[in-house]
Amino acid sequence: METMRVGIFDELTFFSRVHPLVAAGYFVELFTLLLIFNHLLLTLALFAGLSGLCSWYFNRQKVLSTLKGVGSLMVLIWLFNVVLNQTGAHALWVGHLGSLTFRVTQTAVLYGLTMALSLGGMILAFVLFNGVITTPKLSYLLFPVVPRLAMLLTISLRMVNLFTQKFRRLVMLQKTRGVVVSEGSWRLRLQKTGRLLRILLIDSVSSAMETAVLMEARGFGSKKRSHYQTYRWQAMDGAFGLVSLVMFGLVIGLRTFGWGWTGDITQFTLINGSDGWLAVSVILFTSLPLMGEVGYRVCEN
Structure with a gap:
């Protein structure tokens, strides 16, 4: 990640x-x-x-x-x-x-x-x-043209960062319990990592459903969305x-x-x-x- x-x-x-x-x-x-x-x-x-x-x-x-x-x-x-x-x-x-x-x-x-x-x-x-x-620039470019795709991309990029942070926290928490993901045979490592990923998957689905409900409650898609940075x-x-x-055209010409x-x-x-x-x-x-x-x-x- x-x-x-x-x-x-x-x-x-x-x-x-x-x-x-x-x-x-x-x-x-x-x-x-x-x-x-x-x-x-x-x-x-x-x-x-x-x-x-x-x-x-x-x-x-x-x-x-x-x-x-x-x-x-x-x-x-x-x-x-x-x-x-x-x-x-x-x-x-x-x-x-x-x-x-x-x-x-x-x-x-x-x-x-x-x-x-x-x-x-x-x-x-x-x-x-x-x-x-960055997210404000991506929103500035895409929201006037394809607002739903822009929202999907911004949320996805944010979720990737949150997913990485949560995975690291889970690994640290498991270490306090004496469970080290990087130790043991390959099969044991895969089993440990699989358990953590299953926890993250359930949490991610729950967060996605909560985000969808909040977006619907705020009326997303009912009208054109503005952006706070120009x-x-x-x-x-x-x-x-x-x-x-010009440089790109030169290279393409060659x-x-x-x-x-x-x-x-x-x-x-x-x-x-x-x-x-x-x-x-x-x-x-x-x-x-x-x-x-x-x-x-x-x-x-």
Whole structure:
């Protein structure tokens, strides 16, 4: 659960002051870039850029713990690709188990690393999104358009945080009773964790029903909902939005010419001739918030 929320931005930073519409547009562009490339160098550039942004804006100890959790999941994805993907002509290792033959190919290793970095980048991008697009900003963006969906998202995000807090409290309470979830065999650990999750599930359903009754009592949905916090468009919003859109259009244009994508998985290589320039463009795009921080501080001083 630590990967879900590392923290919230300092209100004095540039990225926290950007208009919610501009920030949401930047994240749409960022998630799109994470989906349209399958070259190792490009996914590595995106992952490194997002790691740098998270380290800049959030507490580094929490970011390190998040990266540890993300890293274990990335290793698991890589292992699955190496074991299940038997394609590719260049075999790095061949093993036999009875009548079965297992091959570790260069294609499987490179493709597994690419998918692992892409998944890790997605998680870090969500962590960043969760830090800058706070509940008031999410409400400001969605309530005028889809109020029911906006309410569902805000309640869900809040419930995730409450679920995590309650689970930690239950674990601490069980320790006072001599029951340690992290001790014993795997089967015993699963049984202990299952009991705690069952308690949390019952409590969550009860809280959800109570919230629904309270919302109905307050007349939710009977009329258009207002929001208590407004955001005004400023010059820096237009400048940041325009620059990010131009950079995004440049990268998408290069992608339409076939850069950053290999259609045949068996043709995977460590680096292609055009990957270097595209990787520079991707790093510049992910660095736009930091460039905005520099410009913002210069203007403020």
